[in-house]
Each structure stands twice: as structure tokens, then as C-alpha cells.
Amino acid sequence: EVQVVESGGDLVKSGESLRLSCVGSGFTFTSYSMHWVRQAPGKGLEWVSSISSSSSYIFYADSVKGRFTISRDNAKNSLYLQMNSLRAEDTAIYYCVRSFDYWGRGTLVTVSS
Amino acid sequence: QAVVAQEPSLTVSPGGTVTLTCGSSTGDVSTGHYPAWFQQKPGQAPTTLISETSNKHSRTPARFSGSLLGGTAALTLSGAQPEDEADYYCLLLHSGARVFGGGTKLTVL
Numbered sequence: 538e539v540q541v542v543e544s545g546g547d548l549v550k551s552g553e554s555l556r557l558s559c560v561g562s563g564f565t566f567t568s569y570s571m572h573w574v575r576q577a578p579g580k581g582l583e584w585v586s587s588i589s590s591s592s593s594y595i596f597y598a599d600s601v602k603g604r605f606t607i608s609r610d611n612a613k614n615s616l617y618l619q620m621n622s623l624r625a626e627d628t629a630i631y632y633c634v635r636s637f638d639y640w641g642r643g644t645l646v647t648v649s650s
Numbered sequence: 651q652a653v654v655a656q657e658p659s660l661t662v663s664p665g666g667t668v669t670l671t672c673g674s675s676t677g678d679v680s681t682g683h684y685p686a687w688f689q690q691k692p693g694q695a696p697t698t699l700i701s702e703t704s705n706k707h708s709r710t711p712a713r714f715s716g717s718l719l720g721g722t723a724a725l726t727l728s729g730a731q732p733e734d735e736a737d738y739y740c741l742l743l744h745s746g747a748r749v750f751g752g753g754t755k756l757t758v759l
Contacts, residue, residue, distance in 0.1 A: 572748070574696075582688070582696065582739050584748035596746040599651055632695060637686050637741065637748075638707060640695045 559633030
């Protein structure tokens with residue numbers, strides 16, 4: 538069974554940093570692009586960042602460019618999102634998504650101002 | 651980045667048919683935008699219905715179909731069921747970046 542499981546969400550203060558992790562199982566992790574998508578409370582989905590299977594291609598939403606860094610460790614079947622200079626508007630559930638076909642349950646990031 | 655437009659809300663009768671659309675501020679939507687559709691029910695993570703315009707996920711009910719329609723991507727639900735009441739989001743690829751639409755709240759009533 539394909540699974541992606543996020544972790545690392547927490548309550549932090551504005552300006553602080555946080556690292557999210559996502560572990561994939563039930564599939565060949567090295568064969569798939571991976572993505573982070575977030576959803577602020579009561580709002581719609583917002584694409585955050587994408588990384589290709591070999592990390593050759595990386596893209597960011599304008600809203601996080603320069604503050605967030607996506608990476609992956611294929612040996613550990615893991616995806617990461619390093620979030621720096623966090624703002625109140627980064628408060629959201631962060632979803633890890635495999636090739637936009639399988640979604641994790643999400644991890645909550647709350648940034649207090 | 652581009653803006654992706656969806657109907658904010660739609661209502662369909664049980665057993666009825668409804669089409670949700672997804673348009674781009676940059677022009678006509680094509681297969682090159684790799685349109686995808688997702689369903690989200692309250693308190694749950696999204697699930698994928700359609701990828702690459704019309705490819706159904708293994709768990710997508712047969713009553714859902716994806717297409718291109720009049721310059722937009724379209725999701726058609728034929729034979730709506732009460733359990734189809736949910737928020738629906740489309741996603742388009744724009745030069746490496748992805749853009750979600752604002753979502754359509756579908757009511758089955």
C-alpha cells in the first residue's frame with residue numbers, strides 16, 4: 538500500500554525555523570516527483586514546492602521562495618521542507634504528495650506573531 | 651504566477667450531472683498544463699480524482715470524468731451521489747510551477 542507520512546509540524550514564533558519530513562513507503566521512492574502543498578485554516582489548497590525524482594528540478598511558489606528549501610534523501614525514502622523566517626501567514630496544514638496522486642494526512646504548522 | 655479560476659459553488663440534484671471548470675488567466679487550458687482534479691471532504695486530506703486531463707486514479711468512481719472543454723479543463727460528475735458533496739480543486743502546471751484553483755464547493759441537494 539502506498540503511504541506518505543508527514544511529521545515535524547509544531548507551534549513556533551514568527552521569524553523562527555522548522556523542518557518538515559515526509560517518509561514514503563509501498564512504492565519506489567526514487568521513481569517519483571514529490572511535492573508540498575499547504576492549506577491555511579478555512580482556505581483552499583496552495584502549492585508550495587516540487588522536486589523531481591533525482592532532485593534535478595526544484596520549484597517554489599513565489600510566497601515561499603527564498604525562505605523555504607525542499608530536498609529529498611532517496612536512500613531514506615524521505616522528503617523534507619526546511620522553512621526559515623516563518624510568518625503568521627505560513628500557518629497551515631502541510632501535505633506531502635507523491636506525483637499528485639497520493640496525499641499524506643498532513644502536519645500542522647502554527648506560527649504565532 | 652498565473653491565476654486559476656473555478657466556480658465558487660455549484661449545486662447538483664442526486665442522480666444529476668454537473669460540470670466543474672478550471673480556467674487559466676494565461677489563456678486556454680491545454681493538455682500541456684497537465685490538469686488534475688482533487689476532492690476534499692471536511693476534516694480530511696485531499697484525494698486525487700483525475701490527473702493529466704482525463705486519467706482516473708485507481709480509486710476514482712466511474713461517474714467522474716475529466717476533459718478539456720471550451721478552453722478550460724473540466725470535471726464532469728454523472729449520476730451524483732450524496733457522498734460526492736465536497737470541495738473540488740483543480741491544479742495546473744505553469745512553467746514548472748503549479749497553481750491550484752480556488753476550489754468549487756459542490757452541494758448535492
